[in-house]
Amino acid sequence: MDITTETTEGAAVVRFAGAADISAVEAIRRALEASMQNAGNRVVCDLSGMDFICSDALGAFISAHEDAREAGGYVRLLQPQERIRDILSTTQLNRLFDIYDSLETALKV
Amino acid sequence: MAARRPQYHCLGTRIHMEGRRQVMDIPSSVDEICRVQTAVHEEMKRFGYDDDTCFAVKLAIEESIVNAMKHGNRLDPKLSVHVGYEVDDHRVQVRVRDEGRGFNPDEVPDPTRDENLMKPTGRGIMLMRAYMDHVTYSENGTEVIMVKRKR
Numbered sequence A: 001m002d003i004t005t006e007t008t009e010g011a012a013v014v015r016f017a018g019a020a021d022i023s024a025v026e027a028i029r030r031a032l033e034a035s036m037q038n039a040g041n042r043v044v045c046d047l048s049g050m051d052f053i054c055s056d057a058l059g060a061f062i063s064a065h066e067d068a069r070e071a072g073g074y075v076r077l078l079q080p081q082e083r084i085r086d087i088l089s090t091t092q093l094n095r096l097f098d099i100y101d102s103l104e105t106a107l108k109v
Numbered sequence B: 001m002a003a004r005r006p007q008y009h010c011l012g013t014r015i016h017m018e019g020r021r022q023v024m025d026i027p028s029s030v031d032e033i034c035r036v037q038t039a040v041h042e043e044m045k046r047f048g049y050d051d052d053t054c055f056a057v058k059l060a061i062e063e064s065i066v067n068a069m070k071h072g073n074r075l076d077p078k079l080s081v082h083v084g085y086e087v088d089d090h091r092v093q094v095r096v097r098d099e100g101r102g103f104n105p106d107e108v109p110d111p112t113r114d115e116n117l118m119k120p121t122g123r124g125i126m127l128m129r130a131y132m133d134h135v136t137y138s139e140n141g142t143e144v145i146m147v148k149r150k151r
Helices: A022-038 A055-070 A082-090 A103-107 B031-046 B051-072 B124-131
Strands: A002-008 A011-020 A042-053 A074-078 B008-010 B013-018 B021-027 B080-087 B091-097 B134-137 B143-149
Touching: A002 A022, A011 A022, A022 A042, A022 A055, A022 B031, A042 A055, A042 A082, A042 A103, A042 B051, A055 A074, A055 B051, A074 A103, A082 B051, A082 B124, B021 B031, B031 B051, B031 B080, B031 B091, B051 B080, B051 B091, B051 B124, B051 B143, B124 B134, B124 B143
Parallel strands: A011 A042, A042 A074
Antiparallel strands: A002 A011, B008 B013, B013 B021, B021 B080, B080 B091, B091 B143, B134 B143
């Protein structure tokens, strides 16, 4: 999985491309942790390039989301592909995460 | 249509046939999961399964093998996960068996309940049941059999 981070408008935008399978979970955790530290716990996760996600990777996003929320920040999801949306819907994680279709909207307070 | 697969050995993985079923015995290492997924995917494509069905099976394989390694075998490198699969024109069947002590899948809490939604674990079996047509556990929980019909 390829993970790239940039900081914009006071938040980190972390792009995930490829398969968020079990072998990617540790890298996902580290990237989310680093981006939260660097951007005041405001993170937008660009999932437009993610084509697979396993439950342990979902767990990494959930943990980051909870940590950010506790610290007064956020972890938001951006443009998940249809199959990822289906997984989020099946697990009802679309009730936990705010999911956005545009980066502009995701960065608004 | 399926040609007979030869027996061969890969690093850490033994692959052999049991009747019509291809069986892979993999050590409890997550790198091996891709090997199983690729093998099953190739078979499914040979039989003309669509991409959505392939995705569903890939996800179920990921979840079931991770469960077998993490919870069944407790990541003991001395223990193996046994994966058997059969692909034909009507359905895919995947069996995953660990060498652990077993568990009761009915005791796994519902991860969609409000109090469980923010927990980082506990969604594997739910995804297996949602994406496969049938998911059945052996009495002691060490083996799961999953079936996906061809669309």
